[in-house]
Ligand code: HEC
Ligand code: HEC
Ligand code: HEC
């Protein structure tokens with residue numbers, strides 16, 4: 001059905017119908033049309049994506065590279081992709097969505113499931129919707145309370161890990177950072193003062209309404225273990 005919808009949408013477009021536009025910055029502001037990302041007339045591939053190897057990540061990275069579509073500010077490279085425990089500074093893509101060592105299972109959310117590659121791998125478009133910037137930055141799910149992270153990493157959800165009786169243990173999430181003397185709330189920064197005293201907000205722990213989340217401690221892209229450096233795009 002998805003293939004049919006894609007073909008019909010692109011046919012409408014080629015015939016001058018009112019196919020919906022993509023949201024900026026993936027739209028007219030940067031001169032991006034459907035044809036930049038899709039091949040309309042080819043044998044029906046997996047998703048008719050306009051990259052030579054048919055991979056979504058190759059398509060994304062072809063623009064998101066220095067000197068890409070225009071003077072891109074948000075660039076990524078294959079070398080930044082995490083090989084867990086070894087290298088990289090960005091959440092992995094083009095890897096199977098299931099990885100028991102990292103507490104990752106096949107997503108349950110239908111939107112994420114629909115946007116795995118045919119072989120079950122995660123792509124950039126599993127987490128990002130390249131068409132709609134309804135949840136910036138082009139996210140499939142609102143991640144302010146870890147909905148995106150926990151759909152795959154649900155073994156690390158507080159309800160399933162904070163038993164301390166054996167089995168899988170993980171730092172608690174979804175709990176409010178206590179204000180008592182045993183905790184620094186707000187947490188301390190690298191200079192020992194309450195954040196963000198060093199003026200570098202990218203090394204701050206992000207407490208969502210005072211609640212500890214996966215994203216309190218983990219970034220997704222351009223992230224490293226050095227709290228003295230500025231991370232991010
Ligand atoms: C920035 C790149 C980009 C642009 C621009 C773009 N698409 Fe897509 N589109 C994609 C990718 C990547 C996928 C595959 C997503 C996935 O993995 O499921 C996709 C998938 C689709 C699908 C299948 C349904 C879905 O959401 O997966 C349709 C239909 C579609 N595109 C239509 C269009 C039309 C019509 C336009 C122009 C108005 C357009 N696209 C512009 C990248 C783009
Ligand atoms: C045709 C070129 C092109 C392609 C292909 C493309 N992008 Fe982009 N994207 C842009 C431009 C231009 C921007 C504006 C920011 C910048 O200059 O880096 C942008 C911005 C973004 C942003 C930031 C949005 C914001 O509000 O700040 C995200 C996230 C993003 N792209 C994800 C993707 C993903 C995922 C794919 C592959 C499915 C993709 N892009 C493919 C051109 C492209
Ligand atoms: C596991 C989910 C996930 C995958 C896979 C993923 N991203 Fe992201 N991406 C996010 C989240 C969440 C954010 C917002 C938080 C952040 O910026 O750290 C983000 C942010 C971004 C931004 C920055 C937007 C801004 O305005 O700063 C760009 C660009 C981007 N992603 C592109 C990509 C590309 C290209 C790929 C594939 C090569 C990719 N992402 C794969 C989850 C993901």
Ligand code: HEC
Nearest residue numbers: 082084085092095096097098099102104148149152214218
């Ligand atoms: C679509 C499923 C999926 C989503 C969504 C997802 N992850 Fe993952 N995550 C995985 C898989 C699978 C791996 C193992 C990667 C590999 O095999 O290289 C992983 C690995 C990781 C790692 C280990 C990285 C390393 O280098 O050791 C961290 C940390 C992580 N994820 C955090 C997050 C956070 C934070 C979010 C939310 C922004 C998130 N994940 C969203 C599936 C997912």
Ligand code: HEC
Nearest residue numbers: 101102103149153156157171172173212213214216217218
């Ligand atoms: C209090 C900070 C903190 C929170 C909250 C946190 N993590 Fe971590 N996480 C870490 C640290 C530090 C490491 C590195 C541990 C190591 O190298 O042994 C790590 C490692 C990981 C790894 C790779 C190693 C492994 O055992 O799989 C994954 C995957 C991961 N975290 C996912 C998550 C997810 C998903 C959440 C939310 C449910 C989360 N983390 C919440 C600090 C945190």
